[in-house]
Amino acid sequence: MDYSELVAVYEELGSTRSNLEKTRILSELFSSCGQSLSTVVRFSMGRVFSAWKDEDIGISSKLMVKALKKSTGASESRITEAWKSEGDLGEAAQKLLEGKTQQTFAVKKLTVEKVAENLSEMAFFEGSGSQGRKIDSISELLSLASPSEAKYVVRTVLGKMRLGVGEGTVRDAITDSFFPSIEAFEEGKDYSGDEKLLVDERLEEKIGYNSVISFFSLDSLEKGETYVKGFDKIISTEEGCKKVKNILKRFVQHGYDVTNDFGEVATTARDEGIEGLKQLEMTIFRPINAMLAKKVDSIEEGFEEVGKPAAIDFKYDGMRAQVHKKGGEVKIFTRRLDDVTNQFPEVAEKIVDLIECDECILDCEIVAYDPDDGSMVPFQKLSKRIKRKYGIDKMSEEIPVELRPFDLLNREGSMLKKSYSERFNSLEEIVSEEKGVLRLVDRAVTSDVSEVSGMQQRSLAEGQEGIMMKNLDAVYKPGSRVGYMVKLKPVMETLDLVIIGAEWSEGRRSGWLGSLVLGCSDGEGDYLEVGRLATGLTDEQLEEITERLKPLIVEEDGRDVVVKPEVVVEAEFEEVQKSPTYSSGYALRFPRLKTFRDDKEDADSIEKVERLYKSQR
Numbered sequence: 292m293d294y295s296e297l298v299a300v301y302e303e304l305g306s307t308r309s310n311l312e313k314t315r316i317l318s319e320l321f322s323s324c325g326q327s328l329s330t331v332v333r334f335s336m337g338r339v340f341s342a343w344k345d346e347d348i349g350i351s352s353k354l355m356v357k358a359l360k361k362s363t364g365a366s367e368s369r370i371t372e373a374w375k376s377e378g379d380l381g382e383a384a385q386k387l388l389e390g391k392t393q394q395t396f397a398v399k400k401l402t403v404e405k406v407a408e409n410l411s412e413m414a415f416f417e418g419s420g421s422q423g424r425k426i427d428s429i430s431e432l433l434s435l436a437s438p439s440e441a442k443y444v445v446r447t448v449l450g451k452m453r454l455g456v457g458e459g460t461v462r463d464a465i466t467d468s469f470f471p472s473i474e475a476f477e478e479g480k481d482y483s484g485d486e487k488l489l490v491d492e493r494l495e496e497k498i499g500y501n502s503v504i505s506f507f508s509l510d511s512l513e514k515g516e517t518y519v520k521g522f523d524k525i526i527s528t529e530e531g532c533k534k535v536k537n538i539l540k541r542f543v544q545h546g547y548d549v550t551n552d553f554g555e556v557a558t559t560a561r562d563e564g565i566e567g568l569k570q571l572e573m574t575i576f577r578p579i580n581a582m583l584a585k586k587v588d589s590i591e592e593g594f595e596e597v598g599k600p601a602a603i604d605f606k607y608d609g610m611r612a613q614v615h616k617k618g619g620e621v622k623i624f625t626r627r628l629d630d631v632t633n634q635f636p637e638v639a640e641k642i643v644d645l646i647e648c649d650e651c652i653l654d655c656e657i658v659a660y661d662p663d664d665g666s667m668v669p670f671q672k673l674s675k676r677i678k679r680k681y682g683i684d685k686m687s688e689e690i691p692v693e694l695r696p697f698d699l700l701n702r703e704g705s706m707l708k709k710s711y712s713e714r715f716n717s718l719e720e721i722v723s724e725e726k727g728v729l730r731l732v733d734r735a736v737t738s739d740v741s742e743v744s745g746m747q748q749r750s751l752a753e754g755q756e757g758i759m760m761k762n763l764d765a766v767y768k769p770g771s772r773v774g775y776m777v778k779l780k781p782v783m784e785t786l787d788l789v790i791i792g793a794e795w796s797e798g799r800r801s802g803w804l805g806s807l808v809l810g811c812s813d814g815e816g817d818y819l820e821v822g823r824l825a826t827g828l829t830d831e832q833l834e835e836i837t838e839r840l841k842p843l844i845v846e847e848d849g850r851d852v853v854v855k856p857e858v859v860v861e862a863e864f865e866e867v868q869k870s871p872t873y874s875s876g877y878a879l880r881f882p883r884l885k886t887f888r889d890d891k892e893d894a895d896s897i898e899k900v901e902r903l904y905k906s907q908r
């Protein structure tokens with residue numbers, strides 16, 4: 292497939308905000324892209340590989356600037372300038388190529404396959420010279436690309452497509468592309484044409500019978516027992532159409548939940564229909580997305596969300612881990628689906644015999660503890676192990692960890708559709724506990740608010756984060772922040788901090804300052820960085836921030852700016868962590884802007900930050 296065809300679709304997608312329209316555009320694309328389907332589906336989501344693959348093409352914006360320098364001949368400072376004014380390196384690439392005086396148009400056309408080939412091979416370049424080879428690989432693509440193609444090559448490489456295409460849109464587009472269209476029955480309409488119709492059995496008497504009509508029941512469709520492939524249209528009642536659509540979407544969603552790859556799902560839907568999707572199964576050693584939790588502010592609100600009675604777990608201050616086991620082999624994946632088995636070899640080794648199951652997947656938290664007294668140590672310390680490549684044995688002695696499983700996703704087959712009670716009971720059956728190695732989570736099943744409150748106190752007293760409340764009847768929904776489990780954490784005090792720097796935003800928000808560098812006072816008239824506030828800002832807030840900060844800019848370097856410390860904000864956050872990155876030695880975890888404090892001229896002191904850090908322990 293010519294890359295230009297895909298680029299035309301990208302442009303169309305980028306020009307609308309309507310999800311329905313995006314779904315329509317994508318479904319047309321998917322229906323027509325033949326052999327390239329799985330690549331095109333992944334590309335449209337800004338991916339080169341499927342999400343579960345551990346490969347990463349490893350190109351930073353900086354390296355991209357170098358590749359652009361090589362292929363356009365422009366200087367780095369000109370590229371950075373264009374990047375800043377366009378707010379996006381892709382747009383900058385397009386402008387630079389358009390501006391090339393003697394544009395030598397490539398004789399060879401860029402194809403989707405060529406882009407996929409070059410990008411995929413980059414993940415395998417290793418060792419010295421690998422950066423140069425990556426630059427060569429991108430430059431080759433850019434030299435074959437037209438200006439608008441270059442824009443999307445750059446965006447694909449950086450994984451930032453900016454098309455507003457989410458998972459739901461891709462799922463719906465796959466459903467529309469590869470299943471028959473769905474139409475509501477119309478009284479009096481002539482259905483005797485030669486289209487092959489699959490008709491709701493409740494309409495049998497009304498529609499009459501002819502050789503191109505087959506009938507189905509919603510029930511058998513739901514069970515995946517209706518053969519849908521080969522039909523042109525599905526006809527049902529007005530409300531039946533919605534149900535049919537939802538059922539079909541559910542098959543596609545199921546495929547994605549267990550494979551984590553819409554490329555594979557699309558190909559399966561096209562080639563094998565519902566039957567194929569139904570048979571897609573979770574595969575051991577191929578991680579799936581973890582179910583996420585909603586946040587609640589009180590125990591009562593928690594019960595409202597998950598019902599009574601509910602399971603109450605300690606919320607550990609550790610790291611989410613999906614543990615896959617097959618026979619004697621164990622692999623551990625993070626919440627971002629990275630394989631960290633090598634970082635925790637002792638866990639993999641010790642738990643093999645403690646989990647009695649040939650094939651299973653456990654959802655767990657890895658919690659670190661003090662080897663001297665067994666008390667828990669916070670995530671921050673544990674995180675050192677995640678990045679470690681060397682000296683791992685020593686690390687495992689210094690920072691030993693315990694695995695705390697809380698859910699079971701697979702036991703010789705998928706458990707996702709079973710209720711949480713069933714999954715947990717099954718988990719209890721296969722886990723043999725050993726302190727310091729593997730223990731189920733601290734947990735109680737109750738409807739009693741005071742019992743929950745007691746657990747919350749105990750969890751905090753032990754240095755954990757709070758509690759999770761879980762719906763006993765709920766299925767497991769990968770990747771969703773559904774209310775099947777909720778988290779309840781204590782609210783932190785806020786800090787008044789001064790903005791000392793910021794960054795010019797990219798994309799839709801270009802022209803606005805964002806990613807605010809926050810500082811606390813050192814008590815001597817200077818400010819120490821305590822983190823960056825980058826998320827959760829509304830357009831109005833960004834506009835206001837830009838207006839306030841622009842006149843205060845004292846220095847600019849690329850997209851970074853330093854500002855006079857005059858604007859004070861009240862920041863909320865989840866935690867204070869120690870940090871080598873910031874000059875205060877601390878970093879706020881998930882800082883959010885509460886309000887502007889125009890009533891204040893100075894920021895809170897480093898002592899207050901320290902006090903908050905200590906009070907968490």
Ligand code: AMP
Nearest residue numbers: 584604605606607610611656697732759
């Ligand atoms: P958060 O990261 O604040 O959104 O909270 C959700 C995270 O809490 C999960 O991703 C887990 O890593 C962690 N967690 C700790 N203890 C539990 C537990 N008992 N059940 C579920 N998640 C837990």
